[in-house]
Structures are given as structure tokens and as C-alpha cells.
Amino acid sequence: MRISLMTTCLVDVMAPDVAASTVRLLERLGHEVVYDPRQTCCGQMHTNTGYYREAAPVVRSFVDTFEPQLDRIDAIVMPSGSCAGCVREQHALVARHEDDAELEERAGHVAAKTYELSELLVDVLKVTDVGAYFPHTVTYHPTCHSMRFLKVGPRPLKLLRAVEGIEVVNLPSSDTCCGFGGTFSVKNDATSDAMVTDKAANVVASGADYVVAGDASCLMNIGGKLSRTGARPRPIHLAQILASTKEEPFVPSDVMMGRAS
Amino acid sequence: MSTARPVDLGMPSVRPQHASPSSRLRGAEGFPAAARRETQDATLRANLAHATGTIRAKRAGAVREVRDWQKLRDAGSAIKWQVTDHLPEMLERLEASVQAAGGTVHWARDAEEAGDIVTSLVLERGAEQVLKIKSMATQEIGLDETLAHAGVRAIESDLAELIVQLAGDTPSHILVPAIHRNRAEIREIFLAAMPDLSPDITDDPAELAGAARRFLREQFLDLTGGVAISGGNFAVAETGTVVIVESEGNGRMCLTLPKTLISVVGIEKIVPTFQDLEVFLQLLPRSSTGERMNPYTSLFTGVHEGDGPEEFHLVLLDNGRTAVLEDPEGRSALHCIRCSACLNVCPVYERAGGHAYGSTYPGPIGAILSPQMTGMHGPDDPNATLPYASSLCGACYDVCPVKIDIPSILVHLRAKGVDERRETRGQFHGTWDVAMQGMSRLMSSPRLYDTAVRSAGLAGRVKRSGNIGRLPSALPVIPGWTDHRDLPTPHQSFRSWWKDREKGEARGQEQGEHDEEGTA
């Protein structure tokens, strides 16, 4: 299949290896990955902070980038539950707020082909064993938007359990939010900190070497807290584990998720 | 109020009004500041974590047992939509039904009017003391204080409300108002407030509940001929039946022993028919206390000859509810049946506690209800911070028995506040407003964005890749983040990695090299 990669702005800048891993993974599975550098952001930050008017041009830019390629690609993949959720649920909302029926319709076409990574793998590419190798203990944090809005359900865990050498251990209170919440982590930093402190403690209590999730934003939050407190577990994105093989194993770098090899 | 033209009795001249400023719906400070203080209180954090954790588990068990739970939620939601969509007719039907059953119906536009109605009723009956059943509506309108001004003492008969009242405190949870207090604290409160209590009492909840039983027993037995005040969980339009759901029996005492019963009920509490109770009496207890059914549910209709109060007064309260009704995107906040499940699953509530919301209605539902009832008057209004008091994790929507889409309404209210600011001259220049406009320009221009990311990448290359620690910055975003966490600084953006890779491939093809492992 021909799959168009929307990295998300955060991954592009802060966690490039997540996108690079997505490319390596999909190519290894025999698919062609295309990347349009005109892509910027899905507009989630603006939308969720209430800046619909300011989100509108971002959404328009997103639609302008991806809509023209729809007849040439099979799917758009985003290594993020919350950004995929924004594309699917909120682009129409923003378009309606601007009374832009044309944008709403075009956004709907793009949204219909947009998938979060685990959805793409399990539902579209029909694969759960991607031939990955990752001989480490991991614990899985289901990010809120992937769990409650996209409802990816057990897909990420199915993918993880099929990885050779991996041990998946239970994360206490796994379904509790890590406290990121986009601008929430800044506007309500004290509460957000209390939340991520508890999440980091639960990751440590799980005994895992890595905490894995499908959203780089949440991982940045949890990883940032783990790093600040000197805790051992490191954050890793689902794409990075699935991209890791015996021949080309994941290399932990100095940078949380930051290796762009 | 315009006096230029005569009073127009047609409906367009009347607009919904926000709740009275005197209502207990707005704190003195915004949520972030209040939460910053509350989250520092280790005892409070521990009390809340223990209590909400316990009740979350109980609720989950009680809900799992019901096979048709999602269908009940669908029905509950639809019935509540039916009520809001037909509220005027429903209210008139309710009034007629209550009157037909011997009750008296009063209408209160706001907190003051409700306070006046109740105070007059109490004073006319010569009561110096009234007993109360826990009620959010009377707390919202500050009824205890209003009565105190008139020389009437209101005694809260619910155990948790009593704890809060004796401590001179305010409730912090819809269902468990003293959730922020642990047993040791409650023992101290009782010892200070109950003169007859033996200092030998331990902090065993059973002993403490026993002390409350003895303390209130005398008040109940003296209630004959007196006045009691309640709220109401449901009011059935079809029959005029008022439903009170409780656990301790204090409600039954207040509903049966006095000569006069006054129920203050929000206009949104209606259910259309008696049969509709089959939905809500399943949804409420399991969502609320996590029980299959709460110990006592009383259903009464007007006055019952020879049984219970001789007089029944129903006070229908607006106080900002019609203002909530005015927003089609936000009005389903009125569907709330006050189960408090959203509080118990909310990670923000669990850490900040109910007082941080500054309103009678805390937690996720409070974050959408309070600002709509009071209005959000500019960026400095404490209630304008409430829609942001959420990470939008969505746990509240999952558990809401009437499927109020709290996360969507939170975002809607954020947008409403932003839009109002944008449309008000001179107001759209806050730090966030400026930053969001700048980010919008950047992120809607592929060219500007590309340049910005590449130059940021360049800066990253100068510094060795790693985490940055605590960092003061001109950007509003960064300090709030790095006060608590590290931030990764990758040495290369993905887009430049991709470009390098493309170049490499192009070069590789030019040179005729073939990398067998590189591509599939």
C-alpha cells in the first residue's frame, strides 16, 4: 500500500525517531511511505485551547496538503492517538465554527482515510505480528485519546505481545491520564505535575525498563518526569518497538525518543 | 432596564439571566491558583486518593453487573433531552400535578427570590429552627446563611453535611461533602462541637456515625409540628411525585416528621413520567455510591392524608439554569443527575479536590455547569478558568449515566470564552491570545513552518543532544513545563532526516549502489 505519513508537529520537532521508526516499520512490511514536507500541524492545540478561529487556517493547511493526494494514496497514518482523533473529530467542528461548509466536506474526506498507527496496522494492513524484536520489559500506557475517543482498544497490546523477546508487564492505574492534556500541562501546571508524578511512580512500580504509548506527547510528559526524578524507566513509542529488529535493534540514545538515525 | 418603550409581554423581551452573584457558584480565585495550593496538601491528596479510589472500584463493580447499562444510559440521555427540549410545558405540567395533589408551587427566578420564599414560609410558621436534607440547590443559593440572617437556625441532617457544618467548612464533593476529611479529623470536629460526647470516642467510623445518630435523634423527634427543607432528585411532571434518594434515613425523617415540608428543586430536575423512574433509579445509585440500590428512596406526591407533612411547598428554582439552556452546545449540562461519578474518576478532581473549583458544583460537571450558570465575565473571572480545569482525558464522559459529553462542552466553553474576548475591543491581547495567533500563522504556512523547524534543528545541532532541565524562557509555554519535567532536545528534525535520506537515496541510485537491506 501507499501510505502518507503525517508525523505531527511534535514528533517532527521533538521526537523525530518516532516518525523515522514509522517509516522503517511500514517499509519493512512492504509498503511505500510518502512524506509531504508541506505538512505542519493538525491544529489540535488551538482547537482544544478554544482558539477555533486560529485553528481554522491550520486545519485548512492540513487539508490543502493531504486532500490532493487522496486519490494517490491508500491511507494517511499518524503516530498519535490524539492528533488522529483531532483530524477525525475536530476538523469538522472547526470548519463549522467558521461556517466553512466546503472545508468541512474536504476535511471529512481526509479524515475518512486517516488512521492512528495501531489502527492502520491491525485494521487496514491486517497485521499484528510485524516481525519485531525487542528483548526488554515494557509497560503500556493507553493514552486517553487513543483509548476513549479513537477507541483503539487492545490493538497496541496485541501488536506488543507479538514482538519477539518482549515482556509486557501491568501498569498500575494504567487508564488514568498522565496529566499532559496539551496546554493543560502549562495552564494548570501544579495539577498536571501532581498527575504525572503519580503516573511516573506507577511506571516505576511496574518494574518495566520502558513505558510504551502511542502518543509522543504523553511520553514526553511521563519521560520528562522520569528523567527529572532520575528514575530508570525510559519512554518509548509503539512505533519504535515495532520498528526494532534483531538486525536493526532500537538504540537507546541520550535523547528521549530523539534518535534520528 | 430600558424604559423607552412599554413593557412588552411577548417573550422576545425576556432573556435568560445568569445566576445571582450571591450564589455559591464562584470562588475568589481561579482554578490554577486554588489547585496550586490544594495540591500541596498531602493529607488532602491522601484522603481524596483513598476515597475516590474506593468509590471508583465500587461503581465499576456495580455497573459491570448490569447487562443493559449502555442501553439505560441511552434512554437516560434521551429522556433528559426530551425534558430540556420541552421544559416550559414540563414545568407547567409539574405545577398542575403538584397542585392537584395538595401541594403549593412557588417559582424563584434567582437565589434571592428562592431565599425570600423559603424564609417567609419558615417565619410565617414560627419556626426558629429547621432541619435540612442534603441539597445542592439550597447550598447553591446559600439558604442556610439566608435563614440565619432571619434568625432561623438550619441544621444539616446528612452526616457529611453535619461534619462540614460543625467544622464551619464547605462541602467539596456532591455525594460525599466531607470527602476531604479523614476519620481522625472528623473525631476532632465532633469533640469540639458536641458537648455531650465522651472524649473516649475513637475514630472508628461506626462510633462516629453513632455519635451523629444520637446528636440528631433529638432534633428529629422534636421535628413534629416543625419545618424541614429538602432538595429533590427527580420531580415527575406527570404525577407531581418528588423523589428523594438517600442512605441514612435522615431524609425519611425530614420527609415524614415535620408539619411543613419545603422542597427546593432546580427546574431541570424533571422527569416526564412515573415510569421513566425505571431508568433513573437504576442509573443513579450504581453511578453514585456504587450500590445496586441506595438504602432509602422516598417517593411522595403532594400531601398524603394522615401520613407525613400537612403542607408541601415546591420551590422551582431558575438561578441561571435558563442561561445554561440558552446554549444548544452546552445545555446538556442541565441533564446532570448529581451522581458524582465524574468527580470520582477525574484525575484532576482527585488531586485538586472540590474546593479548588470554588463552586457548589465541583469536578468535571461543575467545570461546565458553574461557568454557564454564572456566565464568564472576562479573562479575570475565576469561573472563566474552569473550562480549562481538565486534561480532556474523557473519563467523565465514559461514566456519565446520562451521557453528558463533558469534554466536548469544556472545549466549546473554552472557545466561547476566547470568541467573546476576541470580539471585545482591547481584550484579545493576553499572553495566550498573542501566542496562539503567532502559532496559527506559523502552522498555517508550510514555508514559515519549515524554516522555523529547520532553524530550531540547527540550534539543536550546536548543543549536544540531550535533555534540557529547568529553563527560564521568553515563551510562555516552557517554564510551566520545565519547572516539573525535563524536555528532550533532538539534534535533528524528522523533516531534515527525511530530506537527508532522500538525498542519500538519490545519490545511491546515481552511483548505482544497491542497498539490499535498506528497502523492502
Place this chain on the structure above:
Amino acid sequence: MSGHGSSAAGRAWHHDERPVRTPGMSAKEEILARARAALAVPRRDAITEEADVPRAYMRADDRSETATDPAKVRDMLVRRIEDYEAAVTRTERAQLPAAIAAALAEAASLVVPPELPGEWTAGIEQRIVRDDGALGPRELDGIDAVLTGCHTAIAATGTIVLRADGLGGRRVLSLVPDLHVVVVEAEQVALGVPRAIERMAADPTAAWTMISGPSATSDIELERVEGVHGPRRLHVILVEDPPPADTTASTEA
């Protein structure tokens, strides 16, 4: 309204001193007018009518309600009442007076509603006060126990539904004494809440009390404590006719 600068905006919410009331309009007229004005705002979704309410949940006519073996329904009722730390005695009709007497063994005095069947108290030796409608709470507080019948029981929730009538008694009767003994007839047992509400809906304006276990509170650290203001002990006596002899062959593990 608008027009205040950013400094004034800081305390803007203090300016709307009192909510606006329209002169010459009653509170009722005004609230209804406000609601109508609010609902007149254009909306995107459809109006919900009574017929739009999806009633796909298990209603009173659901097969689970109508076709479940009544004995199994009663078993569930018993288990769920016991979950509330209430006592249950299962008895045949002939043994009912003895079961009642046993349940009341520790009570020195008893109050009963006016139309309680006389044979129910045939085994009682203690003082029995038959309610004449004039007993006050202080008198009731001096009585140890109350014995009532019931109107409906709900198996799924372990609930006893009392109607304030000659059998269920005035509401205060089953509230003030510390022990409540209630007799449930087999045919009064519904499986689910909808069937119970349907039974109650035949007389909706009666005074109804639904009782699920003894009075309780969880107000202190959410730890359940039985017995606050209502009866601290609830004892349910379920009257079951003996099963036909031929069904005893199929016993369950």
C-alpha cells in the same frame, strides 16, 4: 455590558449586582418566558420527543423478567438482601408466625400497621401496639421493632418497596423503631426495577418507600457503616409455598 477596559474587566462579574427581573411579570411567567427564549436559539440537532427515547433496555415485559424461574428470582432476592447485611428467613406459610416470632425474639415491644393480618402475630408474646394513626415519633422511639408487609420486592437490587397503606404502614412506622421485620410474599417479587416501577405506577401518588438494607452511611472515608437514622437492623421474611414434589429431582449444585 461591554466597553470596560482591561483594568475594569478584572472585577467585571461584580457589576451585575442583581439578576434582572422584569417588572410586572410573575416569577412563573418570567421563568417560562426565559426558557422559551432560551430554546428559541437555533440548533443543529433534532428535538427529542417522547417517541424518540430508545427503550432497548430490559423493560417490565423483557423475557428475563417474564420467563425466569420464579424460584431463581427469589434466590437472587435473598442473596442481594443479604449483601446489604440484612437478615433473611425463608419460610412456608404455615411456619410464618413462628418465623416472625423468631425474628422478633429480642424485641420487647412491637408496632404493627392497622391492617396487618392477625395470624402473622399469632406467635408473638410481647406487647403489640397496633398503629391508630396517632402515634408520635417519641412514642415510636420507645418501641423496639416494627412488623410490616410489603408491596413489591426487587430481586436485582435486593429492594423492598413499601406503600404507605394498611399493610406497609405510615412511613414513620418503619423508620423510627430500631428493628424492621418485613414479610414478602413470593408473588410480590419482581426481577428488575422496571417491573417494580410498573407495579408502583398503578398507584403513583401513594407515598412510597424503597428500602435496600438497613440505614447506612459511607460519609466517613467511604467506609460503609450500617445503621444511622433509620432502623439499624432489617429482617426480611420471604414466604414461599412448598415446591411441587416432582421438581425436587433436578437439584442444582
